[in-house]
Amino acid sequence: MLLRHTTDKIIDREALTVNPAKTCQPVGAMYAVLGIHGCLPHSHGSQGCCSYHRSALTRHYKEPVMAATSSFTEGSSVFGGQANLVQAIDTMFAVYNPDVVAVHSTCLSETIGDDLTQIIAKAKEEGHVPAGKYVFHANTPSYVGSHVTGYANMVTAMVKSFSMKSATKKNQVNIISGWVEPSDMREIKRIASEMMAKIVLFPDTSDVLDAPMTGKHEFYPKGGVTVPELISTGDSKFTIGLGPLCTLDACIKLENQCKVKFESLELPIGIQATDAFITALSRAAGVQVPDSLTEDRGRLIDVIADMQKYLYGKRVALFGDPDTLVPLTEFLIALDMKPVYIVTGTPDKTFDARMSSILSAKVPEAKFKAGERADIFLLHQWIKQQGVDLLIGNTYGKYVARDENIPFVRLGFPILDRVGHSYFPMVGYAGAMNLVTKILDVIMDKIDREVPEEKVELVM
Amino acid sequence: MKTKVTMDPERWKAEVLTKYPSKVAKKRAKSIVVNEGDEVKQIQANIRTIPGIITQRGCTYAGCKGVVLGPTRDIINLVHGPIGCSFYAWLTRRNQTLPPTEDSPNFMMYSFSTDMQDSNIVFGGETKLKQAIREAFEIFKPKNIGIFSTCPVGLIGDDVHAVAREMKAELGINIFGFSCEGYKGVSQSAGHHIANNQIFKHVVGLNDTPVEGKFKVNLLGEYNIGGDAFELERIFEKVGITLISTFSGNSTIDSFELAHHADLNMIMCHRSINYLAEMMETKFGIPWIKVNFIGADATAKSLRKIAQYFGDAGLAAKVEEVIAEEMALVAKELESIKARTQDKTAMMFVGGSRAHHYQELFNELGMKTLSAGYEFGHRDDYEGRRVIPTIQVDADSRNIEEIHVEADPTRYKPRKTEAELKALEEQGLKFSEYEGMMTEMEKGALVIDDISHYEMEKLVEMYEPDVFCAGIKEKYCVQKMGIPLKQLHSYDYGGPYAGFEGAVNFYKDIDMIVSTSIWKMVKAPWQKESVIEAEYAL
Numbered sequence: 001m002l003l004r005h006t007t008d009k010i011i012d013r014e015a016l017t018v019n020p021a022k023t024c025q026p027v028g029a030m031y032a033v034l035g036i037h038g039c040l041p042h043s044h045g046s047q048g049c050c051s052y053h054r055s056a057l058t059r060h061y062k063e064p065v066m067a068a069t070s071s072f073t074e075g076s077s078v079f080g081g082q083a084n085l086v087q088a089i090d091t092m093f094a095v096y097n098p099d100v101v102a103v104h105s106t107c108l109s110e111t112i113g114d115d116l117t118q119i120i121a122k123a124k125e126e127g128h129v130p131a132g133k134y135v136f137h138a139n140t141p142s143y144v145g146s147h148v149t150g151y152a153n154m155v156t157a158m159v160k161s162f163s164m165k166s167a168t169k170k171n172q173v174n175i176i177s178g179w180v181e182p183s184d185m186r187e188i189k190r191i192a193s194e195m196m197a198k199i200v201l202f203p204d205t206s207d208v209l210d211a212p213m214t215g216k217h218e219f220y221p222k223g224g225v226t227v228p229e230l231i232s233t234g235d236s237k238f239t240i241g242l243g244p245l246c247t248l249d250a251c252i253k254l255e256n257q258c259k260v261k262f263e264s265l266e267l268p269i270g271i272q273a274t275d276a277f278i279t280a281l282s283r284a285a286g287v288q289v290p291d292s293l294t295e296d297r298g299r300l301i302d303v304i305a306d307m308q309k310y311l312y313g314k315r316v317a318l319f320g321d322p323d324t325l326v327p328l329t330e331f332l333i334a335l336d337m338k339p340v341y342i343v344t345g346t347p348d349k350t351f352d353a354r355m356s357s358i359l360s361a362k363v364p365e366a367k368f369k370a371g372e373r374a375d376i377f378l379l380h381q382w383i384k385q386q387g388v389d390l391l392i393g394n395t396y397g398k399y400v401a402r403d404e405n406i407p408f409v410r411l412g413f414p415i416l417d418r419v420g421h422s423y424f425p426m427v428g429y430a431g432a433m434n435l436v437t438k439i440l441d442v443i444m445d446k447i448d449r450e451v452p453e454e455k456v457e458l459v460m
Numbered sequence: 461m462k463t464k465v466t467m468d469p470e471r472w473k474a475e476v477l478t479k480y481p482s483k484v485a486k487k488r489a490k491s492i493v494v495n496e497g498d499e500v501k502q503i504q505a506n507i508r509t510i511p512g513i514i515t516q517r518g519c520t521y522a523g524c525k526g527v528v529l530g531p532t533r534d535i536i537n538l539v540h541g542p543i544g545c546s547f548y549a550w551l552t553r554r555n556q557t558l559p560p561t562e563d564s565p566n567f568m569m570y571s572f573s574t575d576m577q578d579s580n581i582v583f584g585g586e587t588k589l590k591q592a593i594r595e596a597f598e599i600f601k602p603k604n605i606g607i608f609s610t611c612p613v614g615l616i617g618d619d620v621h622a623v624a625r626e627m628k629a630e631l632g633i634n635i636f637g638f639s640c641e642g643y644k645g646v647s648q649s650a651g652h653h654i655a656n657n658q659i660f661k662h663v664v665g666l667n668d669t670p671v672e673g674k675f676k677v678n679l680l681g682e683y684n685i686g687g688d689a690f691e692l693e694r695i696f697e698k699v700g701i702t703l704i705s706t707f708s709g710n711s712t713i714d715s716f717e718l719a720h721h722a723d724l725n726m727i728m729c730h731r732s733i734n735y736l737a738e739m740m741e742t743k744f745g746i747p748w749i750k751v752n753f754i755g756a757d758a759t760a761k762s763l764r765k766i767a768q769y770f771g772d773a774g775l776a777a778k779v780e781e782v783i784a785e786e787m788a789l790v791a792k793e794l795e796s797i798k799a800r801t802q803d804k805t806a807m808m809f810v811g812g813s814r815a816h817h818y819q820e821l822f823n824e825l826g827m828k829t830l831s832a833g834y835e836f837g838h839r840d841d842y843e844g845r846r847v848i849p850t851i852q853v854d855a856d857s858r859n860i861e862e863i864h865v866e867a868d869p870t871r872y873k874p875r876k877t878e879a880e881l882k883a884l885e886e887q888g889l890k891f892s893e894y895e896g897m898m899t900e901m902e903k904g905a906l907v908i909d910d911i912s913h914y915e916m917e918k919l920v921e922m923y924e925p926d927v928f929c930a931g932i933k934e935k936y937c938v939q940k941m942g943i944p945l946k947q948l949h950s951y952d953y954g955g956p957y958a959g960f961e962g963a964v965n966f967y968k969d970i971d972m973i974v975s976t977s978i979w980k981m982v983k984a985p986w987q988k989e990s991v992i993e994a995e996y997a998l
Contacts, residue, residue: 002569004563005565005567014591015590015592015594015595016538016591016592016595016599017543017546017572017573017574018570018571018573020571020573023543024547026544027544042512045642046611046643047509047519047642048519048521048545048642049519051515051517052548053548055548056548058932059552062936065933066913068511069512070511071508071509072642073508073646073856076643077615077641084511085511087511091480091510091511091513092512094484095514095912096514107576107611107612108611108612108615111611111615111616141578142541142544143580143612213939213940213982214940214982215940215983217937217940345543372575396550
């Protein structure tokens with residue numbers, strides 16, 4: 001057994017986290033700003049963080065991930081990292097010529113209390129930031145929240161630093177993307193384009209973290225929301241935030257700063273959440289929903305109806321990020337599956353209420369937990385107590401899946417051992433179709449592998 | 461055919477430096493050296509990274525927990541800090557391990573953390589750390605727990621060593637701490653040193669039960685990436701060498717406790733483990749030699765060194781027999797592959813030892829190493845240990861603890877007499893010596909320490925090597941430029957590459973990488989002008 005020390009005997013833990021279902025803030029901030037065109041992320045801390053975060057994103061996308069670091073030494077850790085950041089800004093503009101430098105912090109610079117606002121202002125005053133270039137920041141202390149919090153903080157910082165209200169309103173709708181894949185951002189843009197709704201999507205990592213092979217390494221790939229687009233979000237007629245944990249703060253900030261009204265929605269994963277997104281976008285942009293999308297929806301319903309026998313009543317364990325887990329759970333219930341165990345390492349005050357409202361009627365026996373010590377170890381212990389038919393989560397789930405012989409669907413961050421997540425969406429009806437086929441594939445593969453020879457079916 | 465290998469390295473260096481601000485250029489100039497061949501030039505290494513330059517480097521915690529202690533399966537490595545450090549070092553280095561039975565402890569698939577929250581930063585994390593240790597003990601019943609400090613721990617003043625002592629007394633198992641905060645030193649290197657010190661202080665020599673077997677050795681600085689240590693264990697067993705412990709691939713704390721029974725320490729990765737070898741020599745009288753099991757020829761050479769050291773005719777004969785047998789298989793595989801790799805070029809920028817060792821494998825393939833460098837090597841890894849007396853420890857590394865070691869009053873035992881050692885040295889065996897990477901590199905090769913992303917792109921662009929070797933952060937950048945990148949940290953999830961079977965695996969993988977068809981399809985047919993011209997020609 002890979003996880004040979006995990007048993008069904010649950011001892012209450014108050015201090016120890018084992019096999020976390022989260023990671024720390026800065027990687028989320030780094031991922032978010034890769035969705036700005038011409039942006040170089042900068043990690044203000046010791047260089048280990050930056051190296052780990054770049055590696056995690058690179059392993060997940062199998063793509064280059066560029067980011068710089070202040071490379072703190074012991075001296076700067078005691079006396080402050082101002083000199084490091086100013087020198088870094090100088091070096092970055094000289095060598096890598098970004099349009100935007102997006103600075104985030106780590107537990108190191110946050111504990112010593114470096115004032116990023118002041119340091120960046122000083123760098124600007126002293127002429128270290130060339131004309132027409134931008135440096136902005138978000139505080140991302142690793143000892144608060146999770147990678148999701150870091151993403152949210154950086155998205156809010158984008159609004160704070162760029163969104164501006166001018167005299168003229170623009171006929172466009174802002175869509176603030178929660179933590180989803182480049183493929184999902186591409187799908188959201190496709191849906192909007194089918195609807196003929198003019199949108200500004202930010203952050204937008206499509207064409208950044210799914211860049212083509214051309215024989216040249218584009219240090220700043222062609223994708224990403226541009227600075228003028230980001231500025232223009234203050235003039236948009238409405239904002240839709242996808243995934244409340246990642247985007248609600250940014251929506252509120254944008255309303256306060258530029259008086260743009262907003263609606264906060266779940267990530268459009270599954271039927272109901274996608275229905276809600278399309279309805280909201282149609283209303284906000286003042287456009288009709290085209291037949292093509294209604295037909296996509298119909299095809300999805302058709303497939304689920306056809307394959308109900310393999311889904312109905314199946315017990316599912318899942319782990320990941322709250323904004324993903326909530327609509328995913330709702331979708332699984334629509335498939336008549338039973339999401340019985342759900343954990344997220346990310347603290348989320350609304351998680352219990354959101355989950356209860358989805359689960360209490362259909363799966364009253366469901367166990368779910370968010371925050372500290374809501375980890376994969378606990379999930380595994382629950383599975384040991386009573387098994388499941390399907391596991392959904394990031395790559396770290398494979399150790400549980402193998403030990404317990406559970407069909408396993410990779411979803412979330414990070415996925416280190418497969419490709420596809422950055423190329424095929426999980427949002428929208430197309431994404432739901434992908435999810436359903438993945439779920440069916442692993443469930444049916446197990447049946448094929450394990451039924452007695454005389455029971456192997458050609459047609460399923 | 462690639463023709464850019466004739467690029468003048470001095471010109472390359474001059475051109476690259478022009479892009480940097482003058483202060484940065486001045487600093488980088490000392491870390492970029494064109495190798496002379498006969499006389500080894502001085503290189504600047506193990507100094508602080510230039511902020512904003514985009515380095516490959518990681519931190520002290522990574523060097524300590526990730527590298528040295530990570531591969532040991534019967535210890536709970538508890539990371540005291542916010543969640544990231546524990547998460548990122550969770551199974552991301554491919555230290556394989558093979559517990560002897562289904563019940564043997566193996567905690568390597570687990571990530572343990574105190575998951576510090578803001579309240580722990582404000583009020584201190586010692587109470588939570590103690591509680592986490594109690595819970596780890598209650599749930600997992602380990603015999604050993606290591607505590608690893610991360611950046612904020614040092615700043616808020618949590619004393620992990622005091623906690624370790626207290627909990628050791630309370631629980632009655634071995635518990636020890638590592639002050640490996642990420643900001644210490646300038647790279648992973650400081651973490652190696654810290655790990656060496658603590659293993660030496662808290663583990664090595666704890667078990668005096670005699671170890672059975674002939675030709676007792678330890679293998680130091682071999683981390684069993686992709687099964688390298690398994691292959692070496694196979695070879696040692698075949699020739700009849702008793703391997704007491706490996707630091708730390710496929711290892712246990714139990715085996716470290718017995719390490720002082722060995723009669724010879726063999727160092728693979730000099731950078732990460734030379735401290736432990738030196739301390740073991742001082743305390744217990746165990747001599748050390750540098751070995752290299754990367755490359756079939758290198759493996760044979762290292763086996764002969766061991767036989768020479770023990771001076772046993774039976775062992776020497778067995779070694780020759782095994783070499784002959786293994787080399788016959790290796791040669792057979794190499795023969796067909798070499799035709800496709802001969803005269804191709806490689807570059808290597810890896811950690812603190814592989815950039816040197818893997819040149820052996822490329823030599824065997826008939827490939828030339830145009831440029832190489834380390835992330836965090838010290839001058840001795842580049843220039844050889846003879847320069848150690850001239851190395852100045854700068855302010856950034858001064859606070860890394862040097863522990864004072866003395867001969868053990870009862871257990872110190874010279875393995876060889878002075879006369880025997882001298883005789884062996886006259887036969888060419890070198891004790892406590894490593895000659896460094898630059899001595900073995902060709903004249904005109906570019907040696908670059910702590911390479912920046914920009915310098916790397918310029919190397920690829922201006923030299924167009926056939927294979928670039930580095931890590932995951934570099935891989936896809938270089939491949940986007942149409943040049944295959946071989947990861948020499950993770951081996952691209954292959955391996956082993958050590959020993960005889962490892963050499964064959966490596967030959968095959970390099971053959972694949974330089975022969976893969978997809979590189980020729982980067983341009984669409986309509987992007988190639990010649991297609992259109994051909995149409996006109998009709």
